[in-house]
Amino acid sequence: AQKVTQAQTEISVVEKEDVTLDCVYETRDTTYYLFWYKQPPSGELVFLIRRNSFDEQNEISGRYSWNFQKSTSSFNFTITASQVVDSAVYFCALSESSGGTSYGKLTFGQGTILTVHP
């Protein structure tokens, strides 16, 4: 069975600090997808990034960057120069391939509550 672990329940930083959110996953599939979602205080879930298991290139999008390492089954998320607006719950999720399609059910981690203080 697939599993996603976000060991950090809560993180508190001061604005402009860099912060890394950890995500470790377990799966028996060789083809799978990893995701990060953001849930701001308003409650909606916002998609941030998707990465497939064959692409280990790190990705940078503005202040956000993601480090995918298959060898350690980790998909960590770093926010550089954090801002108050980054305060949210961040979820890592895993989707396994289903049959011949690239689709599978999403399994979410427990989430990390990030608070950025001014």
Next chain:
Amino acid sequence: DAGVIQSPRHEVTEMGQEVTLRCKPISGHDYLFWYRQTMMRGLELLIYFNNNVPIDDSGMPEDRFSAKMPNASFSTLKIQPSEPRDSAVYFCASSLAGGSFNEQFFGPGTRLTVL
């Protein structure tokens, strides 16, 4: 483009009452999901549909829960009878299958309180 639409946004009901949550997926999406979020259990997948057909309902907690998708643009999640432990935020999400784009787009959620 409209995102996933859920109604109502908030629902307060008394134990034993029937509750119906509604969802309109993004037009053209052929997968629809119902999730429940609680503090204790986090985000749990309840059921999902492909082309209006239920594919996996193993996450539905018990027979009091049922879900339907009569057409491509509408789905309901019904709880009958409701119990206080059903209090949670219920999210609907939709996605396109296949290819390399299968991220799920979530609705704003329905916050259900059962007294």
